[in-house]
Amino acid sequence: MSNHLTNRHYLDILMDAALEATPGASTCSLHIAAEDTTFIRFNHARVRQATQVSQAYATVTLTQGARSADSTLTLVGDRLLDTAALLHAQAELARDLPLLPEDPYLLSPDTVVDTERDDAGTLPSASQVIDAVAKHAPGLDLVGFHASGPIVRAYADSRGQRNWHRVDTFSFDWCLYHSTDKAVKALRAGQHWDEAAWARQLAQGAAQLRLLGQAPRTLPPxxxxxxxxxxxxxxxxxxxxxxxxxxxxxxxxxxxxxxxxxxxxxxxxxxxxxxxxxxxxxxxxxxxxxxxxxxxxxxxxxxxxxxxxxxxxxxxxxxxxxxxxxxxxxxxxxxxxxxxxxxxxxxxxxxxxxxxxxxxxxxxxxxxxxxxxxxxxxxxxxxxxxxxxxxxxxxxxxxxxxxxxxxxxxxxxxxxxxxxxxxxxxxxxxxxxxxxxxxxxxxxxx
Structure with missing residues (x-):
């Protein structure tokens, strides 16, 4: 059920339900930030932690004139529960909005601009990353943190605007540890995993690592x-x-x-x-x-x-x-x-x-x-x-x-x-x- 959280059709259903219930002369907007991420943590070039996180946060905003209020809640991936939570948050905002002072610097969009981006990447599976580390980093104390998966940002409002952004992306933040405070640090990130390119980066880091064993050069200010x-x-x-x-x-x-x-x-x-x-x-x-x-x-x-x-x-x-x-x-x-x-x-x-x-x-x-x-x-x-x-x-x-x-x-x-x-x-x-x-x-x- 958690896979719904980055699914456009599912999120559109939630948005439509919330926006159709917009009260009176108010404008309602909904912003969603979601992800479905594989996390892998390495130490001594071995897996120390591996997990999958699927989550989404929805921010409901109600605006009327120079007054605005918002509420952020966690979506659970169940249509009935998520819809009920959004409508409840909207009702509470409608109750509180007249009690708020006017905001002299509040500015709301005055034109409807729809945008859409859906970028599918070539992301590595967890096993591909683990196998790459095992293959290319034997004998090295590789410490790192890999995160990979789709990230979603979505916006909709009662004026009719719709914005969709979904990108597949990964990051592998890693270092090769030598001793004490000596290490070589690097980052590999993007939308397309290339094991050969990462292996070359690792080899360059390993060459620098050998130099770190030499006596450090102390320079005067x-x-x-x-x-x-x-x-x-x-x-x-x-x-x-x-x-x-x-x-x-x-x-x-x-x-x-x-x-x-x-x-x-x-x-x-x-x-x-x-x-x-x-x-x-x-x-x-x-x-x-x-x-x-x-x-x-x-x-x-x-x-x-x-x-x-x-x-x-x-x-x-x-x-x-x-x-x-x-x-x-x-x-x-x-x-x-x-x-x-x-x-x-x-x-x-x-x-x-x-x-x-x-x-x-x-x-x-x-x-x-x-x-x-x-x-x-x-x-x-x-x-x-x-x-x-x-x-x-x-x-x-x-x-x-x-x-x-x-x-x-x-x-x-x-x-x-x-x-x-x-x-x-x-x-x-x-x-x-x-x-x-x-x-x-x-x-x-x-």
Whole structure:
């Protein structure tokens, strides 16, 4: 019965039942987030946990004038029980709605825009993933977490709008452990499983793992030439996503990109950043029923070019909304690739730092876009384009606008997608797509 939870016909039945009962002059909407996921956890290249999770959450929203109220409940996959729960939630909202104060920034969709996306992927079965690990990782301490299956987002309202989004997707977040704090970390994600490609990625990680047994190179604080792998770049761009691109933050001056917005700083001319939902796995609509363009330019040729404007910000600042989520963080942040051949990145670096992963990132000075954090996992000292020794864990503190501006040397010619692997409550559809970056003067502080 739980398989109903990602079935379009079943969800349409529930939506129709709830929306047909919309009371009076109110507008009712229903947003559903569902998944049917296989989870496998590995340790020492062996299965430590395997389970299947089928779940769906439905949010019923009732709006009348400038008043709105919503209620979220868990669907169980039984048509009678789920319909009764939705109608009960709707009745409670109708009772409470007149008691609520008016919301001056409430904005509801004023046009009906239907969307549909149903992407079937080639996902691996649990046995295929387990067999691949057993075949390619013997003798390795592989620790990882695999999640795979369809994810659904659906929206419908009493105005007649219908939006459907179902994608098959997987993520395999794994590392090869050496000892103490030494490990090689990697992520394989997408809609099409390729065992051979994963095996090549694993072999590359195993080669780096052997280097981790050497004595680490301890560097004095200072500025160093560095190459950031796409995984490390995704961490840096993820910090910018916290507060950088939202209309509200930029309007009130609390955005970390304020200097860029004001023209006090510019990024390198090769930097192109956009919210690129059209080429991602993210839905083309919000839980409130707003849709937007497939791409929203944020930085063009190193210059500020746009913001993510949520419905509330649109109301507050008199602007059109562009399909941004309520928090105005990007769902599909994308940095365009550059011209440096990825295979030549270490050669172009010459001598300096190879940064594979970063962690504990946070702003040290949000207004000036200074970010601090730690190097992590397989980070190496490079000489003459060759990895020669692991890097002792170091803290950095640097100005990202300067790092991606005057100190950016080149971006690689290939961009990688890094899906959000967060599974708290439910799997996510967010992603960051980015190339690697060669920079001058990356600042290590201790």
């Amino acid at each position: 200072g500025r160093y030439r560095a190459y950031f792998a796409p995984s490390a770049m995704a961490e840096l761009l993820g910090v910018l996503a916290w507060s950088g691109f939202g209309q509200k933050e930029q309007a009130v001056g609390t955005s970390s990109l304020t200097r860029l917005v004001r023209g006090e700083a510019t990024l390198h001319a090769s930097v192109q950043l956009s919210e690129d939902t059209g080429r991602s796995i993210a839905p083309a609509f919000t839980p409130e029923g707003f849709t937007g363009p497939g791409q929203v330019p944020l930085v063009v040729d190193g210059q500020h070019a746009g913001t993510l404007c949520s419905p509330r910000s649109a109301r507050e600042f008199g602007l059109p909304t562009n399909g941004a989520l309520a928090g105005e963080s990007p769902q599909a942040l994308s940095m365009a690739p550059g011209s440096l051949p990825e295979a030549d990145a270490l050669k172009a670096l010459g001598t300096g730092l190879y940064i594979s992963n970063l962690h504990y990132l946070n702003y040290s000075d949000r207004q000036h876009c200074r970010v601090t954090g730690m190097t992590r996992f397989a980070c190496f000292w490079v000489e003459n384009g060759e990895l020669v020794a692991p890097l002792q864990v170091m803290r950095f503190d640097d100005d990202l606008l300067d790092l991606l501006g005057p100190r950016l040397i080149a971006l690689t010619d290939h961009a990688e997608i890094h899906q959000d692997t967060n599974t708290y409550s439910q799997r996510q559809l967010g992603s960051i797509t980015t190339p690697g970056a060669l920079v001058a003067g990356f600042e290590l502080t201790l």
